[in-house]
Amino acid sequence: GQNIDQPTEMTATEGAIVQINCTYQTSGFNGLFWYQQHAGEAPTFLSYNVLDGLEEKGRFSSFLSRSKGYSYLLLKELQMKDSASYLCAPYSGGYQKVTFGIGTKLQVIP
Amino acid sequence: EPEVTQTPSHQVTQMGQEVILRCVPISNHLYFYWYRQILGQKVEFLVSFYNNEISEKSEIFDDQFSVERPDGSNFTLKIRSTKLEDSAMYFCASSTSGGVADEQFFGPGTRLTVL
Numbered sequence: 474g475q476n477i478d479q480p481t482e483m484t485a486t487e488g489a490i491v492q493i494n495c496t497y498q499t500s501g502f503n504g505l506f507w508y509q510q511h512a513g514e515a516p517t518f519l520s521y522n523v524l525d526g527l528e529e530k531g532r533f534s535s536f537l538s539r540s541k542g543y544s545y546l547l548l549k550e551l552q553m554k555d556s557a558s559y560l561c562a563p564y565s566g567g568y569q570k571v572t573f574g575i576g577t578k579l580q581v582i583p
Numbered sequence: 584e585p586e587v588t589q590t591p592s593h594q595v596t597q598m599g600q601e602v603i604l605r606c607v608p609i610s611n612h613l614y615f616y617w618y619r620q621i622l623g624q625k626v627e628f629l630v631s632f633y634n635n636e637i638s639e640k641s642e643i644f645d646d647q648f649s650v651e652r653p654d655g656s657n658f659t660l661k662i663r664s665t666k667l668e669d670s671a672m673y674f675c676a677s678s679t680s681g682g683v684a685d686e687q688f689f690g691p692g693t694r695l696t697v698l
Binding site: 521572 | 618624625626627628674686687688689690691692
């Protein structure tokens with residue numbers, strides 16, 4: 474089975490940096506996705522980490538430590554539109570079954 | 584930019600009725616998925632589909648559920664006899680490949696309400 478743990482809610486200020494942590498336990502592990510989901514909308518892909526380390530993509534970066542079962546999503550220069558839920562999703566292989574956590578609801582305030 | 588589309592955006596049905604949710608995946612994608620999200624809960628995998636066959640399904644995907652690709656473009660999810668607890672947002676997704684991790688593109692979802 475899979476167990477995914479991330480904070481349920483976070484608040485950060487516009488222009489600031491926020492780090493959303495995720496720990497996971499899976500029976501198999503190939504990599505980890507981060508998705509963004511605005512309220513009432515579909516998840517959209519942010520990143521996929523396979524190897525340990527930090528991957529940067531614009532204002533968003535994602536880090537993975539396979540040995541620790543740990544990942545984080547780093548959002549820089551926060552904008553109001555970044556208010557959304559951020560879903561940590563380990564991928565255990567096979568036909569791409571993505572297992573989502575409950576997500577972290579981020580609120581960006583002025 | 585190509586996108587996954589879903590119809591209807593909102594479906595209201597009576598308990599015990601059959602519903603069919605429709606999806607048009609991105610045209611060159613080969614792998615198709617259905618997920619659901621009960622209000623306030625996490626997105627849950629239902630089923631993956633490739634080469635006209637179910638590749639993997641979750642415990643949620645019981646005999647009341649079926650999927651079909653009736654033609655070259657549509658991908659449908661049928662619920663034979665809906666229950667109150669089937670009320671959720673249903674997302675269709677597609678990807679170019681399934682053998683290695685690949686970005687899954689999600690449709691906007693169909694909100695199913697069972698009364």
